[in-house]
Amino acid sequence: MPLSEPAPHDKSALDTFPNPHPDRDYEIEFECPEFTCVCPKTGQPDFATIYIDYVPDELCVELKSLKLYLWSFRSVGGFHEKVTNDIFADLVELLSPRRLMVRSEFMVRGGITTCVTVQHPN
Numbered sequence: 740m741p742l743s744e745p746a747p748h749d750k751s752a753l754d755t756f757p758n759p760h761p762d763r764d765y766e767i768e769f770e771c772p773e774f775t776c777v778c779p780k781t782g783q784p785d786f787a788t789i790y791i792d793y794v795p796d797e798l799c800v801e802l803k804s805l806k807l808y809l810w811s812f813r814s815v816g817g818f819h820e821k822v823t824n825d826i827f828a829d830l831v832e833l834l835s836p837r838r839l840m841v842r843s844e845f846m847v848r849g850g851i852t853t854c855v856t857v858q859h860p861n
Contacts, residue, residue, distance in 0.1 A: 745811035750829045752811055754804035758795045764837060767799065768792045771809055778848070779816035787819070787845040789826065794837040800830065819845050823855040831859050 745752050771789040778785050789809065808829070812822060827841040838859065845853040 745807050747811060747815045748825060749811035750808065750833070752804055752807040753829065753833050754801040755798040755833060756801055758797055758799050761795070761797055764794050766792060766794055769802075769805065771806075774809055774812065774843070776812045776822050777814060777816045779818060782816070785819070785845055785848065787843045789823075790842040790844070791826075791830065791840070792842075793830070793834065793839040796835055796837050798834050800834060819843060819853045820855050824857055827857040827859070 769789075769791040771791070774787045774789045776785050776787075777783070791805075809826075812826075815822065817825070823841055823843040826843075827839065830836070830839055830841065836859065840856065840858045842854065842856040845855075
């Protein structure tokens with residue numbers, strides 16, 4: 740059965756499950772090399788690799804839901820800084836993690852590569 744296209748920036752796509760070991764700190768790392776959003780100036784697609792690294796508290800993010808959530812940015816027009824901070828804010832709100840880092844590495848546009856990193860706690 741094909742997956743339906745999520746709504747733009749659809750944080751309701753995110754789901755969680757209980758941390759199986761809330762008694763200890765451990766890192767979960769995701770690398771999402773096929774992230775796409777839209778340049779708000781040109782309407783052209785922007786391609787990036789999104790890195791998510793977190794230490795869960797009570798909840799972990801479910802992987803399929805994370806994939807659908809990241810897909811929901813495909814039609815979103817947003818600057819790299821906004822998109823990265825939106826992902827970060829949604830994950831902090833969802834998980835209340837002990838630590839979280841979201842890093843976006845956008846492909847070259849106009850001869851410039853953009854990397855944006857946001858961390859919690861600050």
